[in-house]
Amino acid sequence: MCASCRPQTYATSWAWSSMADATPEAVQSPKQLGLAKAGLLGGGVIGGGWAARFLINGIDVQLFDPDPEAERKVDEMLANARRAWTALTDAPLPVQGSLIRAATPQEAAAGVQFVQESAPEDEQIKRSLLAAASEAAGPDVVFGSSTSGILPTLLQSDMTHPERLVVGHPFNPVYLLPLVEVCPGKNTSSESVTRAADIYRSLGMKPLVLQHEIEGFVADRLLEALWREALWLVNDGVATIEQIDDAIRYGAGLRWASMGTMLTYRIAGGEGGMRHFMAQFGPALQWPWSKLTDVPELTDQLLDRIEQQSDAQAAGADVRELERLRDDCLVGVLQGLRGRDYAAGAVLKQYETSLVQRGADASS
Numbered sequence: 001m002c003a004s005c006r007p008q009t010y011a012t013s014w015a016w017s018s019m020a021d022a023t024p025e026a027v028q029s030p031k032q033l034g035l036a037k038a039g040l041l042g043g044g045v046i047g048g049g050w051a052a053r054f055l056i057n058g059i060d061v062q063l064f065d066p067d068p069e070a071e072r073k074v075d076e077m078l079a080n081a082r083r084a085w086t087a088l089t090d091a092p093l094p095v096q097g098s099l100i101r102a103a104t105p106q107e108a109a110a111g112v113q114f115v116q117e118s119a120p121e122d123e124q125i126k127r128s129l130l131a132a133a134s135e136a137a138g139p140d141v142v143f144g145s146s147t148s149g150i151l152p153t154l155l156q157s158d159m160t161h162p163e164r165l166v167v168g169h170p171f172n173p174v175y176l177l178p179l180v181e182v183c184p185g186k187n188t189s190s191e192s193v194t195r196a197a198d199i200y201r202s203l204g205m206k207p208l209v210l211q212h213e214i215e216g217f218v219a220d221r222l223l224e225a226l227w228r229e230a231l232w233l234v235n236d237g238v239a240t241i242e243q244i245d246d247a248i249r250y251g252a253g254l255r256w257a258s259m260g261t262m263l264t265y266r267i268a269g270g271e272g273g274m275r276h277f278m279a280q281f282g283p284a285l286q287w288p289w290s291k292l293t294d295v296p297e298l299t300d301q302l303l304d305r306i307e308q309q310s311d312a313q314a315a316g317a318d319v320r321e322l323e324r325l326r327d328d329c330l331v332g333v334l335q336g337l338r339g340r341d342y343a344a345g346a347v348l349k350q351y352e353t354s355l356v357q358r359g360a361d362a363s364s
């Protein structure tokens, strides 16, 4: 989208300015943080997204992935990421970093200032990768793991200098969505948490630092509950997968992008606020409407039904086309929120301010 076609910023009312998110942390640049090169372990959906975010921020990437096709896939994802960023922002971006293929995890971690692990969700694979890479990295190099739910205490147990491992759990597409959950393990130092959060912030992200570890962290606990219920609705023939998506995207999903669940429900309580909302809808939790932790058996029949409905929903579009559609929609949402200087839009606006400052520093 050209800059002049972008949605206009509406006047900010007093209510919005008084409702701004908690004072945002200062955004330092990667250069200020001494970050010029990152090591990536795994370059699939998530590792490729991390590669794009680092490269677009001017950071060189050393990537280890045993898949011979990994570089092609990352290049394709990077092309989509650059397309999305061109539409997203007019702020001056640094010269793109270089993607370097590493033959081993040790090679990926040698000479870098940060490592992000995004290997398959398998504790043993991750532990041995982290053990190997941590031998080769300098002792002060912090490691982030993209795991969706494995406890960081388990992941750090075989590492050299385990105190530098945090979970840095991102969301797909990593190059557009700002959230990254930062979760320390029992042996993680507070300095590592601070360093990881500063680095993620320098890439335009919003680190959400958890106080202590729990499987699935915060976001995936919420998402899993929703997903499990969706599978039941398909299993029981109540709704197709397209109807399930419609139930979110025409309604609650629009609210979630700005206010999440809790603030939305406060408003749903009207003048009585949250207390009234709880009184009105709280009893339904006891009935309950949902199946809670019961899981439908993933029979061939259910998997076939899901696959067929999903193919029909995608209507022949391949994954890169779907990514572009998703990215265009996300860019629109992020720009709308930026106009309000609210939620993810506030993170984007602050990051753009820092990009402008970096550009000014570089040219002075």
Ligand SMILES: NC(=O)c1ccc[n+]([C@@H]2O[C@H](COP(=O)([O-])OP(=O)(O)OC[C@H]3O[C@@H](n4cnc5c(N)ncnc54)[C@H](O)[C@@H]3O)[C@@H](O)[C@H]2O)c1
Residues within 6 Å of the ligand: 041, 042, 043, 044, 045, 046, 047, 064, 065, 066, 067, 070, 118, 119, 120, 121, 122, 125, 129, 146, 147, 148, 149, 169, 170, 171, 172
């Ligand atoms: N897909 C998501 O939406 C999502 C979101 C957040 C976090 N995650 C987490 O990110 C991690 C990666 O997930 P993904 O979706 O990118 O999976 P993926 O299957 O797309 O990618 C995994 C990549 O790891 C590579 N790999 C396999 N063995 C390896 C090894 N020993 N060393 C290095 N690389 C190896 C594979 O070749 C592949 O390219 C998982 O821990 C997952 O839980 C996924």
